[in-house]
Amino acid sequence: MTTSDRQQRPRRRKRRKQASGLSIAAAGAMIAGALSPSPAWATEVTVTTGAELIQAIEDANATPGFDTITINAPIVLEADLPQITDGLFIQGVNGAAVDGNAGAHRAIIAENIDLLSIEGVDFRALRGSAIHASDVAELVIFSVGVEQATGHGVYVYGNGTRIEKSARRR
Incomplete structure (x- = not known):
């Protein structure tokens, strides 16, 4: 493994953690939206x-x-x-x-x-x-x-x- 490979590895891990954190937040928002009552629409x-x-x-x-x-x-x-x-x-x-x-x-x-x-x-x-x-x-x-x-x-x-x-x- 070269020095440039070692420098890229932590960056990749950090990006993955951030991406998974965004996915969890997005999933939480979607679940919250699905659980909230839908508004009553008037005719x-x-x-x-x-x-x-x-x-x-x-x-x-x-x-x-x-x-x-x-x-x-x-x-x-x-x-x-x-x-x-x-x-x-x-x-x-x-x-x-x-x-x-x-x-x-x-x-x-x-x-x-x-x-x-x-x-x-x-x-x-x-x-x-x-x-x-x-x-x-x-x-x-x-x-x-x-x-x-x-x-x-x-x-x-x-x-x-x-x-x-x-x-x-x-």
Whole structure:
């Protein structure tokens, strides 16, 4: 063995130790990542019919997290909307409206949730209130119109409920 071989040998060993140390750290990080819980992904869906809106609310209720439903057209309800049981953002675009079909159906009912936000939707010809919020920690209503509801336009009940950014559409 030559002198240059002896000088290279310790360097090789040192490099191997460093490389194995990095491999152990990388493996530890991978295991930690695999053991940590995966985040709950919220749903985002666009609807154009009453049936799609009902299904979107049911799916949002079944999915933990703050979900978004975009209403992209005027909708005539064929049935009552299900109660909202989880945080939800409903936004309207392109003249979005929810029509209760001559007062036959009810619209938004939410109870015991942290957040309900409704923006840019008109509610028409509904049975009961257009928006019924009971014990909703935060209720955000912006640019919402209500016409011909047999109950209250917007009914809010319970401790901790607050309305922000409310506006009347003319």
